[in-house]
Amino acid sequence: xNSNSKRSEKITNALKTGDDISRRNFAxxxxxxxxxSSLAIASVxxxxxxxxxxxxxxxxxxxxxxxxxxxxxSDTRPYPHKFNDALVKMHLRNLDFAVRKGLWKERAExxxxxxxxxxxxxxxxxxxxxxxxxxxxxxxERTSCSYxxxxxxxxxxxxxxxxxxxxxxxxxxxxxxxxxxxxxxxVHNKWCIPVWSGFANNVGVxxxxxxxxxxxxxxx
Amino acid sequence: xxxxxxxxxFKQTIKWGGALTLFxxxxxxxxxxxxxxxxxxxxxxxxxxxxxxxxxxxxxxxxxxxDSTSPYPHKFNDVISKGQxxxxxxxxxxGMDKExxxxxxxxxxxxxxxxxxxxxxxxxxxxxYGLFEDTSAYQLFERIEEKPGERSFPCPYKRALxxxxxxxxxxxxxxxxxVCNKWCIPTWQGFVxVIGVNIAVQPGEICIVKLA
Numbered sequence: 001x002n003s004n005s006k007r008s009e010k011i012t013n014a015l016k017t018g019d020d021i022s023r024r025n026f027a028x029x030x031x032x033x034x035x036x037s038s039l040a041i042a043s044v045x046x047x048x049x050x051x052x053x054x055x056x057x058x059x060x061x062x063x064x065x066x067x068x069x070x071x072x073x074s075d076t077r078p079y080p081h082k083f084n085d086a087l088v089k090m091h092l093r094n095l096d097f098a099v100r101k102g103l104w105k106e107r108a109e110x111x112x113x114x115x116x117x118x119x120x121x122x123x124x125x126x127x128x129x130x131x132x133x134x135x136x137x138x139x140x141e142r143t144s145c146s147y148x149x150x151x152x153x154x155x156x157x158x159x160x161x162x163x164x165x166x167x168x169x170x171x172x173x174x175x176x177x178x179x180x181x182x183x184x185x186x187v188h189n190k191w192c193i194p195v196w197s198g199f200a201n202n203v204g205v206x207x208x209x210x211x212x213x214x215x216x217x218x219x220x
Numbered sequence: 221x222x223x224x225x226x227x228x229x230f231k232q233t234i235k236w237g238g239a240l241t242l243f244x245x246x247x248x249x250x251x252x253x254x255x256x257x258x259x260x261x262x263x264x265x266x267x268x269x270x271x272x273x274x275x276x277x278x279x280x281x282x283x284x285x286x287d288s289t290s291p292y293p294h295k296f297n298d299v300i301s302k303g304q305x306x307x308x309x310x311x312x313x314x315g316m317d318k319e320x321x322x323x324x325x326x327x328x329x330x331x332x333x334x335x336x337x338x339x340x341x342x343x344x345x346x347x348x349y350g351l352f353e354d355t356s357a358y359q360l361f362e363r364i365e366e367k368p369g370e371r372s373f374p375c376p377y378k379r380a381l382x383x384x385x386x387x388x389x390x391x392x393x394x395x396x397x398x399v400c401n402k403w404c405i406p407t408w409q410g411f412v413x414v415i416g417v418n419i420a421v422q423p424g425e426i427c428i429v430k431l432a
Binding site for chain 2 (some may be wrong): 010051052053054055056058061062064066067068069070071072073074075076079080081082083084085086087090091093094096097100101103107110111113114115116117144145147148149151152176177178179180199
């Protein structure tokens with residue numbers, strides 16, 4: 001059995017059981033990383049564990065993923081749907097309920113507390129080793145919470161920017177069904193900013209957010 | 221070379237001539253033109269997927285997701301499943317899960333009314349189509365099996381909840397059955413009440429929703 005089929009079998013088993021892939025396999029993968037930058041990332045072992053680890057070609061569940069992608073991008077009425085459509089709508093719906101109930105602050109805190117485990121486990125170490133930039137890295141391009149939400153993340157030293165995914169969908173909802181009470185300002189002030197600031201506070205980093213159609217987050 | 225008999229020649233003519241005629245008919249331009257739906261000259265123009273110019277970002281997101289295989293293999297519906305679970309956990313802990321479900325049904329009312337109209341025109345099957353295939357909710361389910369009067373799909377929450385409990389220790393106290401009984405079932409039942417049909421839900425690793 002060659003190494004690719006072994007890897008494929010491990011991924012398949014993990015898909016079936018939800019188990020993690022072994023440290024030994026991870027160590028093997030690390031050895032194959034050639035570039036200095038990759039080695040630098042890999043030196044934060046747990047942080048590197050879940051990200052772009054080269055398993056794509058061994059996945060056996062790509063057909064379903066591609067079918068959903070084609071279905072999504074074939075769906076152009078009443079507006080062109082994107083891969084993040086349902087996720088954006090879920091966040092907006094949850095925020096609408098939390099705002100109506102006056103619980104938006106507590107809800108944002110709960111989200112930060114829940115995912116703070118990951119931030120504490122990975123990002124803190126990254127900041128100690130690489131500085132504040134690791135916060136932006138960990139909060140944006142490194143996590144599926146962001147790369148499944150933002151269509152495109154622009155990466156600059158000390159800054160990340162991306163098109164706001166919430167504005168077009170909220171506009172569309174207000175235009176067609178009109179049942180939400182939240183405004184776009186609520187999305188910035190009662191969700192995005194408190195959540196990012198909460199994560200930043202956890203690791204002792206200060207950020208500045210410039211909300212807009214292109215939203216910018218900078219470390220200060 | 222023997223000279224063909226008149227009778228044999230006639231048989232051969234019928235056999236080969238007939239075959240040739242059939243072949244010609246099958247390959248006539250007319251058959252080619254009507255083979256697919258619509259005007260074939262417009263096929264590419266009318267294919268909504270092929271007209272998209274934002275596929276690169278979508279493919280990059282997909283690649284990043286499926287190239288991340290540890291500590292567990294990520295899927296396109298990971299974040300939506302986990303996000304839903306995190307929010308449900310919060311509102312269950314507040315004792316507000318019923319209100320949370322009621323809010324979802326209320327904000328969806330105009331959409332559900334449209335589905336209701338479809339059901340009145342085309343029958344109850346339209347309700348399953350409206351709730352599953354014809355909404356971006358299909359981004360939540362990895363695949364949806366369609367049968368008359370029934371939809372089934374792998375539960376996206378079971379695996380997500382197991383991963384959340386394992387990798388985010390002490391953050392999730394609800395059980396999988398809470399997701400079925402406090403979220404999926406009351407939400408779908410609330411939706412179909414507005415639409416005006418009845419359903420039966422069989423929760424499980426493969427969840428089945430049937431018209432009742």
